[in-house]
Amino acid sequence: MAEIYALGNIGPSGAAAEASLREAMRIVEAIVFASAEPVPESLLAARLPADVSVRLVLDGLAARYAGCGVNLTRVGDCWAFRTAPDLSFLVHDEKHEVRKLSRAALEVLAIIAYHQPVTRAEIEDIRGVTTSKGTLDVLLESGWVRMRGRRRTPGRPVTYGTTLAFLDHFGLEELGDLPGVEELKGAGLLSPRIPAGFTVPVPFADDELAEDEEPFTDNDLEDLGLLAPKGGEE
């Protein structure tokens, strides 16, 4: 911290004053760093010994940070650390919210993970409530859920499953790593008093289609809006 010598005329006789100034700089640095708001100069002064000039300390700190990636800047009579203007491209100006999944979306996602391949009717059967179209749309948009194919039953309902991005995001190596009943109980997530017949399925982990599934046809894809309708030129 060679810069400290530049602050004032501190001769060799002022070693104690220098140490006191250095400590004051550390204190101001930590307080301004940890504060969520710019810190009033008066508040900083109150935290320093009476014989230390807060302005001297702030000037010294500002000088030390002058050429750095972060600067100590004055905002009115307050002080804050700010990213150096020429590096502002590294940070967003305004916060861009990361979207949290709704409770319903989390439930549907979990059911798809455990019960895949699963149809929308089956999801609703498990949850006991109707699943809004929007919930599945959000999950598809998140990239964690995909349409796998169609169930070979009347109506040929679409089956849903999870994606690689799902495993990646949730830190799972494979679907088989999802905890079973015993582990859910053990971790306190399931009541130990759950009925004996309660089971949690072992997820169907195969990328291949299940026996009762069939792949989408081009027509299906068009219907689902996944493929632009073929033009008349064909």
Add this chain to the structure above:
Amino acid sequence: MAEIYALGNIGPSGAAAEASLREAMRIVEAIVFASAEPVPESLLAARLPADVSVRLVLDGLAARYAGCGVNLTRVGDCWAFRTAPDLSFLVHDEKHEVRKLSRAALEVLAIIAYHQPVTRAEIEDIRGVTTSKGTLDVLLESGWVRMRGRRRTPGRPVTYGTTLAFLDHFGLEELGDLPGVEELKGAGLLSPRIPAGFTVPVPFADDELAEDEEPFTDNDLEDLGLLAPKGGEE
């Protein structure tokens, strides 16, 4: 910023290299400073020119901040700025109260930290009691503990481990920094089985206490709360 010269053998001919290093330090400083969460080293490396060693830059920055009110600290393979521990009395964070863990939860956390990857059955074996419902739940919710995977044994029990947030919260660079971990390992106390060299003295067949032992008295048992203090009937 005299310190920058100490980083490598930068002669006068290396003025360009020096400028490049200085700029790299500013970039890393700005990015890590801007984030409240530890920033992955790989993310920093990706922002630097290919010919700049991110580790050299980080070491230089860490050295520059070493005596300051704010320090650059390593958390696993991530980096973060944190206030200097000795200044804790000055900075208060009313918003984020540190959650108090129960004694049992803390013990389970320590077992997970030192024995990971560890299954619930192994935790219970070490503590000699069933892990109460909610203990693991609280630890998972705190974000300090995670499900790691499954043990390749019958039943494929889920294994638990700690997270990056755990290292960050307890100020550990890596798991090897856990207090006393080397001694415990050396003493065989982190293994599930009794180590080969572990013996207890052969007890005396006549049940006599050793020279440096003393028998329990009723007072001892009262101290332990095992016996209510005797009433006046004696």
Add this chain to the structure above:
Amino acid sequence: MSSALDSNARAAMEPPWDAPVREAAESPLHVDVDGFEGPLDLLLHLARHQRVDLSRISIVALADQYLAFVDRARLVRLELAADYLVMAAWLAYLKSRLLIPQPAKGEEPTGEEMAAQLAFRLKRLEAMRDAATRLVNRNRLGRDVFARGAPDELVVEKRSEFQASLYDLLTAYASQRQRQSVTAVTIASRRVWSLSDARTILTRMIGEMADWTALDAFLLRYLSRPEDRASAMASSFAATLELVREGRLEVRQDVAFAPIYMRRSTPAADAHGADEPSFGKG
């Protein structure tokens, strides 16, 4: 030394306390296990009171103290949890192995080995207690050390637009499945020694039964009131068989009505520490 002998001899023959039993039934309980987290915790407290290093502890004295404690509890008709009683049975068995010279058959563990195993467990538990204390006293983020109070969002950070943790996911799943599952559950009145109790406790004790152990005789003495013995024996035996079927335990009985020996089964595949490659980082 003679006083030590006296007190130990006394402990073996009769309760070393002379408080009248009838009064105890009316007065508040004299024995309190509320502060202890199970038998191992209690043993550790007792061991610490021997004021010696755990590896030099007198296991016999420790066992005596524990057994005296359990007897005392039974005297005042305090219902002790089953695992306290199982530990008592185990310690009584261990003591018999330590004090009665055994023919070197090689099949059964020596008393010394069993004592070392117990000392190891106590030492390991104590080590973890100390570790927890040291951990919690470190400079902690948000208490002693602080992060940037006014963070900016990094442009470079590649985040998925949606955020959820595995914990969120599992909580959502477990709670909604629970909601949907039939909730008409009648909770069976808890016996001291139900089948699931038996199973849990035996499972936890398998680690100690590295070699053939005859526990049943001791279980009988400590497990429950005489009228419950048949059911206690039956459920612990049933639990034993269940564990045998799962390959976690072996049982042996030389002739009819002879003691039943059990030990942890040690298949070659039993690889402690052989984890799947862990997923996720940090």
